[in-house]
Amino acid sequence: MVPSGQRGRILFISYARADRERIDPLTRVLTEAGHQVWWDALIEGGEAFAKSIESALDLADVVIVAWSVHSVASDWVRDEASHGRDRGRLVPISLDGTLPPLGFRQYHFIDFSKWRGSAQAPEIAALVSAIAAGGTARATPSPDARARPSALRATLGRRALLFGTGSAVAALGGGYAAWRVLGAHGAPDGSIAVLPFANLSGDPEQSYFSDGLSEEMRAKLAEVGGFKVAAQISSDHFRNHEADARTIGDALGVAWLLDGSVRRAGDTLRITNELIEVRTGMTKWSQSYDRQMRDIFAVQSEIASTVIQAITGQIPAAAATLLKSGTAVVAAYDAFLRGRAYYNSDTGEDADRKALASFDAAIAADPNYAQAHAMRADTLLDIASEYAPADQLAALHADAMGSARRAVELAPRYAYGWLVLGEETLYSRHDFRAARPFYEKAHTLGPMDSEVLGQYAYFAARTGRLAEGIAAIERKIDLDRLNPLTYESKGLFLYCAKRFAEAARLFGQALAMSPGLSHAQSSLGFALLCQGELTAARAAFVAEPDERQRLTGLALVDRRLKAMPAARQSLDMLAHKFGDATLYLQAMVLAQWGETDRALDALEKARAANTPGLAWALVEPMLDPLRGQARFKRLLVGMGLL
Template sequence: MNRHEDEGERVPHERYVFLSYCRRDQRTAYAVIKTLEEAGFKVWWDALIPGGHRFGSSISTALEGADAVVVLWSAEAGQSDWVKDEAGYGRDHHRLVPLSIDGTEPPLGFRQIQCIDISKGRGRRGSPGMLRAIAAIAEIMGHQPEPQARKNAGSLPVSRRTALIAGSALAVAGAGFAGWRWFGASSAGANSLAVLPFENLSGDASKTYLSDGLAAELRARLSRNPLLSVVGQASSNVFRDREASSADIARKLKVANLLDGNVRMDAQQIRIAVELIDGATGFSKWTQSFDGPLTNLLALQSQVAETVSSALAAELGAKDAHAQSGDTRNISAFEAYLRGKDLFDSQRDEASDRAALAQFTEAVRLDPDYAAARAARSRALAVIANQYAETAERRLLYDEAITEAREAISGAPEYAEGYAALGYALFYGKMDVLAADAPFAKAHDYGAGSAEVLNLYALYHGRRRNFAIAGPAIERAVALDPLNPALAKTQGRIRFASGDYVGAIAAARRALELNPDLGGAHGDIANALLLSGQLDEAAAEYARERSALLKLPGEAILAIRRGNQRAASAAFDQLVRDEGDNGLYQQAQVLAQWGKVEPALDALDKAVKVQDSGLVYLLSDPFLAPLHAAPRYKALLRALHFV
């Protein structure tokens, strides 16, 4: 049996009993625990979890390692999803010892095992019911323990269930999800929430994309409520495998509340367990399980999302913000979409992006009305066109990206990601600045709580030098997803375009702290250092940059600043040779800094003809400053609708 230690919490290596009970039965639970310990059994129960630890993971570990699972059934326990979940594990693994503490029978599904009635003695030592219980436990565990002298236990620690009402007059555990209240972290807003990656308890690592996807979809739905502040996916996912307590996670993410969960599934059934955790104390506020056949996964997902979202909105005194989510009812399409998201979000390389596109294409094939899949497919097409495609393929990909985004909007007119995808494809693909304006505005209207939508919106306005809009938007995105290196990189690029080179360097270094392998960040730092006159420091950063489209033009401009014409020519020639038409915009940067105004403008004209995405920098790029007075440059700005 696989047992381990979880951040200082000792899961016993010796044989032990797991005790499951309902909060309202805590006094009887104490009596049973004392009796079992006096009889020589080691007992694990939830009060042994140190404050601030993730309950779901701790309880699952202890439950799986137990040799016997003792369940205290009562009228209240029969209504508890926690108790039924734990009892179900004991039953399925032939370790269950059911005890009735008030004479009621266990709920349906648990009556095939004889339940021992201990209601008369209420768990006390020497009562007939407890003697039978001890014998049953010993039989399951395969040994008779040695009785121990009674210990002076002193004050029992607070359990996860008693913590629900500690310091509060709210007895919410039995009232359902709508009964809980926001309270906790002192510095975080009371409406702040992080949805942690759900644990995959299916025993099949290949199903992790599904548990991740369910958490991501729940996070996306909650972020559409403008009264909630929901941490973005990248920051939440940092804590997937980290051994950190709930209180530590909440503090690092600056939230008052955490939503945790796990997913169990087999060939036919799925159970989604969700838990709300107080970020200040780490104690559970509320838990609920949702069960159903695997074929009914989408309805189950919607039930979870709507229950959580509606309860949060009701608590904050406002209607639920029900922006359309672009959902599907086709389980196979949903699974293909989740696989695609898993690949696309990894940002590994061209192969993973093209594999993601294939999954999104499959999702759309299975459900042509699946707006979320169409929007995701549009983004994948545009990114591949932007980063990897040659001229001929690039045009076809951008055209298809625009079509897909419009299809997504047609199917879900209030779906923010559809508008963001359209704005991105029009701006980067068609270089049509004005046409992209309305979709980005709509994306912001419907998705102001999404860090990803805000990121694209901020970049667009940064390129238009609308810094009064871009600055607050990217700051909001970073606040929502503070551990996302891509957002820190965007923040740095917007600061660079505004002339804040110190701020740009700080943001890019923060991005590298979060992801030391992040592409482009060293080049961004080098560009800011170069324009600040720190040439030696800039050279060191260019040497560390892997992107040729940042490294080669940067090294050429650096050589120009140093007066080394031979080195400048060598770097420029390599840029032309290695990157070809994909580097036309970067050629213009070097030529402008060289003082070769007309050749630089010629390069920009060629870039327009091949739809070089670098042209989105045209208005905001300080390296093109030597061209600003040229009539051809001003005409180009007008032609692309920058002015």
């Protein structure tokens, strides 16, 4: 329902007549959502037909183009799509999975091939978000903008995604199926994607091992200077793939693909690998290895060295650096891979507890295993952030700090160890000044490490270095092109930089890739709210799956819409249901309502209790009314932000 005094968007739908039965329910859903929909069923025929079409296109806020096997051959649809594209108002969808025609393949489209008419379907949520964002999201960042199915946390971390709450769960299910990346191949020659190795063991429980080997190969290849290695989440979109090498390479932005399989029977391994050149689709090198588990480290190094030699024509000068797996003890390595699989599953406290037990087992087998110490620290920090009661936090943080420090003592050049030490320092006491040297060290050691780039980008942005944060997240996007979280993250930084229209487009892009993405709807709502787009902002807040963010947004937008009882009800429910865990969110609302003293009280209480959200205080636009207050300045100084 569109509130009184507000209007929905004017939408023009371009489609082929043969698809009329698929378009009818779509126009109905969009009309019921409060939008004004123009399509040729509403336009009179005769001599004025073309003029009516042109007038409708000029008036439209968004041009929705429905590609299909029929419409790609229609000159009318192509002309209408060109009009929307040239005005920056294009929102493409595909009714049957058909790819757009040449000239439109650089734009994201939403896959409606499985839509059955429900207004609550994820396809509609993605479309509504794209409409709110205004349309025309390109499939890859433009050149002038550039200067783990497992792991939400494997690339950005759950804690990095906290936008004022205590947890974040991303539904990555839409992914490549709902958002296709297409484009000309122009990847640098020193770029490679390691596709997830197939588990041929006949036992699904062994997937942790084949996935772990894939990730280890990424790490080893990334250690070689000058190599660009596609990140895990994007690479894992092509698990059990049927696409050709050119399609995969274009999507991931790489020149080479390393594919493979693992068969494990007890202590016996058969590892098969194939190096494929994307440009030609030809196999450059392939090899099978029959080994015992005790030889796993030597096999990994041999594969990495052979791949590097095949691509560069040179034998790595320091092959010893490829042996940096962290342990030479097979039992420790196997336990570590199990732990990382549990951790990356991101399925709740039980998985994190199992991960912790696995990392403990790895350390028991090899006390000098730096990677296991670092992952143990990260897991403890997640347990503290998401599940532990207040009376256990101090002990958990102390334990995590000990493991993080041990990791960097054992491996002083291990970027991830320094990253975890920075995270523990930051999240245990919100001390940015103390944490900064550790983040800087991680970034120096791992400038092309996707995970390091993501976490460093967040740290830079939240300390007010927004341009630096945006540059870092753009480098991460280049490594992780199919991960919707990276686009959401860039949108968040743009929002904090008060570039609200650009931010809204990025949030819409992330939602088109993964319609159920947690926090993306509310982030879009905040960006639209700051532009005065109250109707669209409210719709985005209503669609947000995280209740804390939803209530916060509704309290803000309903106040702007003069619906004060509803706004007050949302704030009261936020405080009553979630208590002190939402003090930061409550402060945002109170600051915008002009209740300055209450907002500052909430922030100071949050600081004393070390509750989530405060990390954004320096750059959050919703807190702008407090910036001239001495109490607010003291808060920022105490956190090392001024």
